[in-house]
Amino acid sequence: MNFLSRQRANKTFNLQLSTFNFQPFMHHRLFILFLVIASTTSCHFKNKQADLILHNATIYSVDDAFSTYEAMAIKDGKILALGTEREILNEYDAAQIIDCGKQFIYPGFIDGHCHFLGYGRTLQEVNLDSTQSFEEVIQRVVAFKPVNSRGWIIGRGWDQNDWADQSFPSRSKLDSLFPSTPIALQRIDGHAMLVNAEAMRRAGIDASTKVNGGDIDFDKGILIDNAMNLITDILPAYSREDDTAALLAAQERCFAAGLTTVDEAGLMKTDVDLIKQLQADGKLKMRIYAMLADDSLNYAHYLKSGIDTTDRLSVRAFKFYADGALGSRGACLLAPYDDVLPFSYGLMLHDALHFRRKAYDLRVAGFQMCTHAIGDSANRVMLDIYGEVVGDSIDHRWRIEHAQVVHKDDLSKFAQYHVIPSVQPTHATSDMPWAPQRLGRSRVMRAYTYRELKEQLGMVALGTDFPVEGISPINTYYAAVARKNLQGQPDGGFQAENALTREDALRGMTIWPAIANFEEHKKGSIEVGKFADLVVLDQDLLKCTEARLPQSKVVMTILQGEVIFK
Ligand SMILES: [Zn+2]
Secondary structure (H helix, E strand, O other), X not given: OOHHHHHHHHHXXXXXXXXXXXXXXXXXXXXXXXXXXXXXXXXXXOOEEEEEEEEOOEEEOOOOOOOEEOEEEEEOOEEEEEEOHHHHHHHEEEEEEXXXXXXXXXXXXXXXXXXXXXXXXXXXXXXXXXXXXXHXXXXXXXXXXXXXXXXXXXXXXXXXXXXXXXXXXXXXXXXXXXXXXXXXXXXXXXXXXXXXXXXXXXXXXXOOOOOOOEEEEOOOOEEEEHHHHHHHOOOOOOOHHHHHHHHHHHHHHHHHOOEEEEEXXXXXXXXXHHHHHHHHOOOOOOEEEXXXXXXXXHHHXXXXXXXXXXXXXXXXXXXXXXXXXXXXXXXXXXXXXOOOOOOOOOOEOOOHHHHHHHHHHHHHHOOEEEEEEOOHHXXXXXXXXXXXXXXXXXXXXXXXXXXXXXXXXXXXXHHHOOOEEEEOHHHHHHHOOOHHHHHOOOHHHHEOOHHHHHHHHOOOEEOOOOOOOOOOHHHHHHHHHHOOOOOOOOOOOOOHHHOOOHHHHHHHOOHHHHHHOOOOOOOOOOOOOOEOOEEEEOOOOOOOOHHHHHHXXXXXXXXXXXXXXX
């Protein structure tokens, strides 16, 4: 028997002795028990072979008991054993042994709602995130023109709420600088687009153009929701090479952020086919939970062929848009927006019949329905349809994406119909400067109610909606528990009664989205037999001060036992 483990066993034994020393008879029995344990463990010393050992760490397993460990052994991409430092080091040997230097290991993070391919594509477009003025938008577009390879200049990320002048921008400056280059610049939420005259000319848009489920301000060059399709439909198609580059660029950034699974909210079959090919070639290693877009080509294939899952790709869900977004006043509300005249309620992107029909189709084919619903009206319509179609079965795991404004009368429908809320905590902290004006002081209290939503089924899946927000799961965690932006504002947090506990926020980035993806038996926690998908951070997310949370750094990311970021 190894000396250290004998010391440890003796110490335990002594403690037990002192506990029971009023009862001499017990000494004897415990001593015999000790001898039996000692003799059985001694013959196992380092005789088990693993591929990788991680030790000298605090391992948050996020299992049911929220257990912690010091070390683990990994073999064939799965977790083989967990225990104390000595339990693992005495019993296992491995080709690769990593001393974690007292750092912290968590299950690999899962982003429960994002646009992985779309994010990769934005990495090859003009990035307009965090622009402080429309002049800065223009400057970035001008600087991008020489490196652009797609003919059109595509950009994304502006948010007029960040500017001194908070009205929608206008195309006049773009028209004079770029008379013959078409330009399309999406707002940060992806629900509004600024285009120049050349773009509108190519799309056949004039002052009289009307679009169902969309709006056009011809003079300004602003397109809302479905009106953007007039542009996106004629953009030069992304080639296979473009999208391969996009996916691999997105993967690299996401691994560096500690993500090991992404829930991709809306893909075409051709995108899924490319992902499959890149995964088969070993180039794309990221695990992807692919929601299919609400599109006839996807139905034609998948409703016949059925769900399709592998270890790295799961295709068993369809993603719908019930309404638009709050920032562009496209979210569909029960009562008018508070900050605009004439009265506007926002809009549903399809009539209820479309969603109801698709819901029945999906139920029959065994697919999960995931619906973007921001406004309280959109949430009510979708919850009622879910209730009608699957409300009587308890394990359909249908999801509402965002669940951003939920009327008090509708909240309990999440529990009643077993609907999983999938929310993005950084939306709360990004929207807090203007959401109270859009919704009014009392209705805003019904928005971003993550704790209330969590209480319905005892779980909530967390994500970012990147590239709408940044990709960092650390920022999600901080926004969820502190309800503050990265400047630490506001004091006390925004509507802090809806903050999640630290344990729950960690579950929301690991085991809960795994459940929302039907994958909790193989990922989402660090347990024997599950995939070794792990992230090592330099900070203790459960115990460090709140102010230190956003500074947490990803030290290493491991996917299926392979170190994929360091
Ligand atoms: Zn989204």
